[in-house]
Amino acid sequence: MIIKKQELEKSMDTLKSHLPISGPEGLHELRKIVERFEEKIYSTATSQMLTMETKSFNATTNSLPSNSAGHNKKSPNDKKSPTRKKALRSK
Template identity: 50%
Template sequence: MDADDWRDQLLLDSRRRIINKILDTLKRHAPLSGPEDLKQLRKIAVRFEKKIYTCAPSQSDYLRKISLKMLNLENKSQDLSEDTVMPKKTQANWILEDFREYFERKDDENSA
């Protein structure tokens, strides 16, 4: 990292708080049936935050991308709940699939 890299200014505690906020959003939309589910959601939150942290050119872009993804998740989840009677488990699978696609899309963009 160079001397002017915005990442040098972001404290580890700040990143932990952001990961916890991501995790809170995920938990609101995915039913948890045990500690393994929570572990999986935490892994998703950590991986998502790390991916954005790594590729964002600035702290404001980092925060913007995370906020937009969380807002998008909230909106899609709300739309699914209003449009159909979707079981919570199916909704949780949709959330996991949405994040999986996001990671794959970013991987493809970064390798191009």
């Protein structure tokens, strides 16, 4: 996953203003924390969107009319239909 550098820098600046960070090791550790945090946010948001999309798809699918009304009649080309059997016997 690619996190935009601007987003990382903004989060880094926010945390630097609230936490006592010193030296390059402190900045490196802070960057790792921010990257993990951003990844968790992205992962959670993606998962929630997928869940909403799935629920929406299922709701749409369930609201479609069923094929039971008027579609049970067999076509003459159906091998099991009485019309088809009768036509085959007369040949």
